[in-house]
Amino acid sequence: MSSAPTSRPRLDPHDPAGIDALLSEEELAVRQTVRDFCADKILPHVADWYEKGELPGVRELSRELGKIGLLGMHLTGYGCAGMSSVDYGLACLELEAADSGLRSLVSVQGSLAMYAIWRFGSEAHKTEWLPRMAAGEALGCFGLTEPDAGSDPASMRTAARRDGADWVLNGRKMWITNGTVADVAVVWARTDEGVRGFVVPAGTPGFSAPEIKHKGSLRASITAELVLDGVRLPGDAVLPEVTGLRGPLSCLNEARYGIFWGALGAARSCYETALDYAKTRVQFGEPIGAYQLTQEKLANMAIELAKGQLLALHFGRMKDQGRLAPEHVSIAKLNSTREALEICRTARTILGGNGISYEFPIMRHMANLESVLTYEGTPEMHTLVVGQALTGLSAFRR
Structure with a gap:
């Protein structure tokens, strides 16, 4: 006959459902690494950044994020960490517990710009950009939303037309995280073939990314408009593996x-x-x-x-x-x-x-x-x- 337990389990106010018991040692270690990073690098400063409406030292910050493997961490190859979806989710939770702007920086870099190149780009796109982006040496942004096309991306006005072997892009994108500091933009545009994605290096003539100021939200984050005024790109700038809104x-x-x-x-x-x-x-x-x-x-x-x-x-x-x-x-x-x-x-x-x-x-x-x-x-x-x-x-x- 079994004896009665000497003490009953106690509820942890910080984990009342006992979720930590469902996580592996590796998952707990990933979470702790990100939590410690935020406690050291972000939390002492973020209230001041937010009040001033700035994210200073973003390039150094991105390199530090790259050093601990957080940029494109759920992608494989090309310098990416190849970690699980749960690992990535736990990292996002810890990043946003510090500030949504920090998590937005990581999300746009890894799950939008890097993911688009990783999934739909050519081998040349991948080898040129992904290792540097994973290391935080290059920043990316993702241009889809427009001033008059938010929830309805099919109505986008940004267009790309062929001109000989080149593409020429014209249009505007709005509310673009990382836009002003990005080294590369993944821009989506209408073409005669349907919606296509383009890899647009910053500094291409006709491309600019003025920062959006006077925000009442995501103030410790860099938000921009993308302006594409006759941006000429080589034919191989298009993402080859997808056509359409998919x-x-x-x-x-x-x-x-x-x-x-x-x-x-x-x-x-x-x-x-x-x-x-x-x-x-x-x-x-x-x-x-x-x-x-x-x-x-x-x-x-x-x-x-x-x-x-x-x-x-x-x-x-x-x-x-x-x-x-x-x-x-x-x-x-x-x-x-x-x-x-x-x-x-x-x-x-x-x-x-x-x-x-x-x-x-x-x-x-x-x-x-x-x-x-x-x-x-x-x-x-x-x-x-x-x-x-x-x-x-x-x-x-x-």
Whole structure:
């Protein structure tokens, strides 16, 4: 007859669902490496960067990210780390727990610019750009969104026409992360053959990337407009392995995977800040964490965060097994961004007036998540993707 246990398991306030037990030693090590990097290189400075609306030393930062293998880390060959989807997701969560702008830099570099070249580029494109981008020696950006073409990329106006053996590009792209500092842009344009992608080195005559200022979100991130005014490229600048919107949309799906992990990092930062604050802030002679309404807020935040993390981990395992559908990514992106924003807003109420101070990360994460909610597919678009998958009926134009 077995004896009764001498003690019962205790719930960890920082891991209430016991998710760490589902991670391998390697996955935990990857997470810790990124967490330590952020604690050393980012967190001491990011509030000041955000307040000033700048990301100083971005090239040195990119090289440091490259040294620990975070740029294109889920890609194989060409100097990329070849790590798992779960490893990449955990890295995105830790990066965004520091700041969404940092995770955006890594996502655009690895899951948009590098991924487009890795999947659709020629061997010459890959060997020229990927090793340098993986090392952080070259930065990339991804030009799809336009001033009048966000959720409807089929209506893009940027066009490329053949002129002898060359291509000539004209158009504008908007809200381009890394654009001003990028060494190479992957630009999507209409052609007589359909939508094609082009590898555009910075410095090509007619190409410019003025920085967008006066942002109320993603302030510790470089955002640009891309201007293409008669940009002449050689014939082999086109990505040879894809024609049509399948190209850019598959890249966006790759980036969304990291985004739905990342949003949970912002949520975790706000939850842990509120939890610590609730245990030390005294009102009416008691820590505010001793009051029922505050405990209800904390419990709801912890539960929604754990549910989001479990969903992300499940979908990460599916991605590593080759079973993740685009609709799954829409489910997770919709859930993570929506719940992360609610967690951040609730955390702000626990901190009261202090919640708006940059002494704490909450208002910064809240403002950043307003952009994360919108880019790579708005909640409305992902809702309709899921709705169509459930019903078999399209409602996009109704």
